[in-house]
Amino acid sequence: MIRIKCPYCGERDHSEFSYGGDASIEYPSLEAPQEDWVKAIFFRENIRGVQKETWHHLNGCRMWLEVERSTITHEIKSVKPCHPDYTKIVENKQ
């Protein structure tokens, strides 16, 4: 079992999460040529090593997370919310 430290819920089993996929993809603008969209949608670096990826805490707080994880050892290097203003929102509440 991989244990993912959700910033909101704490450390949980990965079976609570749904795997999103490659977080390094940057989608082009709507006006971009078709080739750019083909590359973004269909082509992957498929890193053997530490990669950025998204996980959805589906059976928890339902937050989308950006995780750095090794695809060789499954070790997790970092977890942060995908939403750029998440930290600000939580700090304001506290």
Added chain:
Amino acid sequence: MTRFNAWNVFKNGLNGQTGWSRQWRDPEPKESYDVIIVGGGLHGLATAYYLAKNHNKHNIAVLEKGWIGGGNAGRNTTIVRSNYMMPGNREFYEHSLKLWENLSHDLNYNVMFSQRAHVVLLHSPSSIDAYARRYNTMKLTGSDGELWDLKKLKKKIPHLNYDNGRFPILGAIVQPRAGNARHDSAAWGYARAADSLGVDILQNCEVTGITRKNGSIESLQTSRGIIKGKKIGFAVAGHTSVLWQMAELGKLPIESHKLQAFVTESIKPLLDCVLIFGPAGAAHFYISQSDKGSMVFGGELDWYKSYAQRGNLPTVKENGECAMAIMPCLGKLRLLRHWAGVMDMSMDGSFFMCKTPIDNLYLNAGWNYGGFKASPASGWYFADLIANERPHKVIENHNLERFEKGINLDERGIGPDPKMHG
């Protein structure tokens, strides 16, 4: 190499089995080869064999980083079938099944191919319609299929859980010519047959670097020295992206995922077919019984990208639950082993067999779940591609450009999410 035949079995029975030669040589790498196949799995070995047999090329090396049969050739659930629907896939897998049917004779090696039928359980009226359409389409290219109603299914396999309230069994769609083969025998048989036609099988020979010159690959750096090749074929499904980036070719429409398989302790004959639980709307689970009596089964991917050849526990639990849902009689069995193999999961669930941006480099990749059954045809068409330098009509759309052309060979109609193409 001593051929296997009745006379040699008899003779060696009298002389204490001392007259057999080793199955394949262990040669030192030559300085250069006409064709180098990277990857000594089933696909690489089959490619080398058909290059020698069909295209009269004999100066060939197969490079294997570990040992023959140690990668995905030894990590599958040995199912052979041809129930594909998309144009190209249909012809390809049917050709593969036909090659399997005569493979033991062709290789002079018993691959223990057993056409015991592939039985897909159906759980709703709409899944019956969908699968009837699929199997009718298959028949257009000569594959076989039958729709079994509940009465016939109960007669053939009486010990299923027919009282499953959540996923009631309504019938089954069946391919009688499908079945199982012995994975190690297929790998050893291809290795032995290729070797006897002059192919050098180089084990413990990992590619560590690629030297390019004037738009083509000049040589490969390996753990056994530098080897030159006029033509290079990659057949390293699971790790294609790693080699592709070593050749500085960038990204591929592939993600590496892992798929688990499970083996129980041996029992007396219980299941005489390959049984599939609910790909149409229920679960995803397949089970068969090996010749040793073990129940061999598997199901979904582990869902997250990985190059680790080991599985994770939630998937073990899910597979156990699937087994219990259709065959509760398995409940007391203990698991002996479980393992994972790394799959090239492609963006539409179909494979790639094509020329590449490098003149003398050919790609064989993206086998998703279907690598084992595909190996004979994969070797057949990949050898044809390398020898004739053009794709055969059957694989003309199995290239890296198909996505930009809008050609998706998506059997399940899922879209560009590799983990969903199981």
